[in-house]
Amino acid sequence: MSLRKTYQVPESLQARLDKVELDDKIVAAKAALLNDIKRSVYIYRVDCGGCNGCEIEIFATITPVFDAERFGIKNTPSPRHADILVYTGAMTRSMRLPALRAYEGAPDPKLVVSYGACGCTGGIFHDNYCVWGGTDQLLPVDVYIPGCPPSPAQTIYGFAIALGLLGQKLHETNIVEGADEHAPLLYENVPYRLRVEIEREARRMAGYRYSEKLVDRFMGALTAEGVDVFSSVDALIANEPDPRKVEIFSELKDVLVSKAAGGRL
Amino acid sequence: MLKTLRNILKTGDATVKYPFAPLHTWPDMRGKPEHDAVACIACGACAVACPPNAIQMQTDLKAGTTIWSIDYGRCIFCGRCEEVCPLSAISLESEFELAVMRKDDLIETCTYQLQACSECGEYFAPRKEVDYAVRLLSSMPGNPEVEEAAQLASVCPTCKRRRDAVAAKAADDAHAKAKGGEA
Numbered sequence: 001m002s003l004r005k006t007y008q009v010p011e012s013l014q015a016r017l018d019k020v021e022l023d024d025k026i027v028a029a030k031a032a033l034l035n036d037i038k039r040s041v042y043i044y045r046v047d048c049g050g051c052n053g054c055e056i057e058i059f060a061t062i063t064p065v066f067d068a069e070r071f072g073i074k075n076t077p078s079p080r081h082a083d084i085l086v087y088t089g090a091m092t093r094s095m096r097l098p099a100l101r102a103y104e105g106a107p108d109p110k111l112v113v114s115y116g117a118c119g120c121t122g123g124i125f126h127d128n129y130c131v132w133g134g135t136d137q138l139l140p141v142d143v144y145i146p147g148c149p150p151s152p153a154q155t156i157y158g159f160a161i162a163l164g165l166l167g168q169k170l171h172e173t174n175i176v177e178g179a180d181e182h183a184p185l186l187y188e189n190v191p192y193r194l195r196v197e198i199e200r201e202a203r204r205m206a207g208y209r210y211s212e213k214l215v216d217r218f219m220g221a222l223t224a225e226g227v228d229v230f231s232s233v234d235a236l237i238a239n240e241p242d243p244r245k246v247e248i249f250s251e252l253k254d255v256l257v258s259k260a261a262g263g264r265l
Numbered sequence: 266m267l268k269t270l271r272n273i274l275k276t277g278d279a280t281v282k283y284p285f286a287p288l289h290t291w292p293d294m295r296g297k298p299e300h301d302a303v304a305c306i307a308c309g310a311c312a313v314a315c316p317p318n319a320i321q322m323q324t325d326l327k328a329g330t331t332i333w334s335i336d337y338g339r340c341i342f343c344g345r346c347e348e349v350c351p352l353s354a355i356s357l358e359s360e361f362e363l364a365v366m367r368k369d370d371l372i373e374t375c376t377y378q379l380q381a382c383s384e385c386g387e388y389f390a391p392r393k394e395v396d397y398a399v400r401l402l403s404s405m406p407g408n409p410e411v412e413e414a415a416q417l418a419s420v421c422p423t424c425k426r427r428r429d430a431v432a433a434k435a436a437d438d439a440h441a442k443a444k445g446g447e448a
Contacts, residue, residue: 064279064280065279065280065281066280066281066283067280070280117317117338117339117340117341120338120339120368120371121336121338121339121368121371122339123317123339123341124316124317124339124341126317126318126339127318134338134368136368141368142366143364143365143366144338144364144365144366144368144371145363145364146337146338146339146340146363146364146371147342147361147363148340148341148342148343150364151361153281153283153284153288153361154361154362154363154364156283156284157284157361157362157364158364160284161364161365161366162364165284166284168364168365168366168370169360169362169363170337170362170363170364170365170370170371171370172367172369172370172371172372172373173373173374174373174374174375174376175302175373175374175375175376176375176376177302177375177376177377177378177392177393178303181303181393182393182396182397182400183303183304183305183306183352183354183393183396183397184303184304184352185397185400185401185404186352186353188404191404191405192401192404192405193405208347208348209293209344209347209348212353
């Protein structure tokens, strides 16, 4: 027996629930309600199989700093009181019925919010054996709030979209490569091998995020016009107040010096 | 009582004004990955690195295109794409307002042309990637190996292998002939 054998339930034995479809009456009622909403909305939260990061952010949203309750958004412990159902986590096989029960339990018209990367599409668990994908595999979703997890500000923005208070910013984009488009060369005036050595050393010292900025400044000093390369690098080091950056720039200068001494620019 | 009131006054209002005022964000925030379609060479390093496969490449050999796509609904904002990008064409910016009503709005695609092999005519790599390699190689003059690589940039790996085999056979034949002549 191979080690790769896994004991998952075969597809033929799994009940694939059909997606819930809204009838026209409910759609009309929902549109009418959203058009003229005059009261606070209550939220019920269903965790369908996430890592609990989304729950922590939802609770961060109702703390005084972001204070979702100032808009009347309130967390409720029962789906029967809920206007908005927030589904976090990927739609897993074992949570599909509880998810459906919560949906059926909430009175119409209700909004369904898919929360977090897992709720939207399955996120990092999208190809897991027990994951069906996002909430939209089972329920009609009104708003998708991506993020892993969404920050409290993202959450408030998502609820504002759900209630029609704000417009959405992100739209589907399809870009096509322009005719005869060229990718610009980075630091064209610096010899390629020297550039690579400097980038590697900076990355080793400062990691990818900060090394990029440090290399940018270093290359700026290297390619400064009208000044000697070494004196401009020395000036960069002398003017840097942060001792950590001074050390990194000094290391980069050592690379430059050794390259120049070897004549292998 | 007075002490409490004084503390309240001293602390002030802790609640942020968002969404009525823009939220204060920091430059190192890991928000939406912004893709620079012009700087991108469609090398696919980000698609390989992406842990949840939010970034994917789809190659269509018939049409001669490769489609880079990102699904913001699947992105976990880890920044691995930014780390591996050789041209800094993708970086996580401070944009965070990503919620949408339609799922398709979370998807961004970018279509790139493929380079056809100059010998057999098969598509083998993104055109921009080959173009970038040639320009990079031509910035290092004086090295015969580099010059040869630049010349063969638009030849596909299969044809390169065939050329090598043909050259090796020719050299072998010449060697055998020379040996036969000696004998």
